[in-house]
Amino acid sequence: MTDATVDDLAPEGVLRVALNTGNFLLVSGRDAEGRPEGVAPALGAALARRLGLPLQFVEYASPGELVDSAPARQWDVGFVGADPARTGVLAFTEPYVEIEATFLVPGESPARTCAELDASGVTISASSRSAYHLWLMANFSHAELRTAQGLEASFRRFADEKLDALAGLRTRLEHDAGRLPGARVLPGRFMAVQQAACTFRERGEGMRLLSDFIAQMKRGGELARIIESFGQRGKLLVAP
Incomplete structure (x- = not known):
């Protein structure tokens, strides 16, 4: 890791980490x-320590707000759901965790599987521009999405x-x-989000550094230990 690589990822000399505070997990x-x-x-703090840089969090209430802020370059590294719809400006590492997305239905609903809900006349509420909303837009062709x-x-x-x-x-949903x-x-x-x-x-050099960091955190078991320390075992799955 060279100074030039660190500068490419965090050119302001501070690692500015964007967080979606709406993701409570x-x-x-x-x-x-x-x-x-x-x-x-x-994870942001661990990366800052590795780079030898001060850390600054930049908070957003939703993933859509975080992604929308990208053109202003107000942050250096973001943690958000990876989706093809978000790759115009951003480059993503391999996933570090997966989170299951499913449906909550009323007690009188006849639905027993997720696939049954993609049908004409079915109405589904979703948080606008969440990763699962983007997936439903691309993959559910019959149900009506209301955000x-x-x-x-x-x-x-x-x-x-x-x-x-x-x-x-x-x-x-539980x-x-x-x-x-x-x-x-x-x-x-x-x-799975x-x-x-x-x-x-x-930021090509910075992206390679970031990708290596995520891979090492997964491979070395440090990510699993972080998940455990915050009581999220079983709720967050380390991505394969």
Whole structure:
């Protein structure tokens, strides 16, 4: 690792790490000083230590906001779901974790599998521009997708409008099921959200450094230890 490679990834001399604070599995809390804690912040901190740089977190409430900010170059490394729709400006590492996405349905729903919900007349609520929303847009051709800004808003739309299903991450949906009598989470998954690190496509040397870092954290077991330390074992799966 050369100084030029570090400068390519973090040209301001500070590692600015973009976080999607709406992902409660990856950003799971705050420390006594109000700084974000969780798997993604811990990875950012480990990378900053490896580079010998100070660390600055740049927070966004949703993945869409994080991706939208890319042209302004307000950060150097982001942690967000990898999706082909996001690769115009950004380059992604291999995934570091996978999170199952499935559906919450009302108790009276006849649906037993995720695939059954891609049918004419079926209405599905989803958090706008989440990785699973992008996947549904590309892969569900019959159901009607109705979006809202953020997880809570998508749940409220599902409940208030009495829609047929709510798309989301399994852990969050299991929590939401307790808020709606009779509601149940479907078994299986319709996709796995692959969370990755990213930087800007023109930062080729920096991207190679970032990719090597993610691969080493996975291969050496450090990522699994971080997941365990934040109580996310079984909720976050180290990506193969």
